[in-house]
Amino acid sequence: MRLALSAVCALLIAGCAGDAEPDAEPDAEAAAESAAIGPSPSPSAATAPSMTVQQLASAVGCTAEIQSKAADYRQATCKNEQADYVLVDFDTVEGQRAWLDYAEMYGGIYLVGDRWALSAKSKEYMESLRAKLGGTVEERGAFSSSPSPTSAQAETAAP
Known part of the structure; x- marks a missing residue:
């Protein structure tokens, strides 16, 4: 031995x-x-996502403009004739889940893949992208302590 x-x-x-x-x-x-x-995997080891924001943008036909780079993710936007997109790639699954949990307060529909996510206009549109990119469509509900008044309500409430 x-x-x-x-x-x-x-x-x-x-x-x-x-x-x-x-x-x-x-x-x-x-x-x-x-x-x-044998391999020595580390559950928190950062590895490249299956698709980067640049690859996601290319797949939907636009050019990614990086909006923010954090320790564990990059967020970009892009726009084409079909939609405006928010694209995010993550270093870890944990970081992705935390980001999606935080996104709950904003609401929205997300196409979520292996350490990447994107958001665009409608659930139906996201389903069509899922057929092309894979992943799952997740709908996040926005919440707030009180509803915001509409402009008509605000006008009638004014003295």
Whole structure:
């Protein structure tokens, strides 16, 4: 057992000391070593979303304009003949869920995929995008402590 552990450590050290190019394909020996050691997933590790805001914008036919970059997400907008879009990509599933939970207070309809979300005009339109992009359509309800008066109500309430 000690000999096997020593061999694995030596292989790991040798692999770290190599000067492979960043874009180089892993060789068969490195793949075998990795498979023998096994993956070490981290539940909070940040990885690239399945689609970035730029890819989402391209898929709907517009150009993303980044509105905000936070520690765990990027939000962009874009516009084409069909709709105005809000596009978001996330580093983590947890960050995505937190963002969507926060969006509850604003309401809206969201097409939600693997660490990305977008919003546009109607549920029917979002369903048509779902057929193209995948994901699920989620409807978020806005809430408030009191309804805002309409302009007609405000005019009659004025002294």
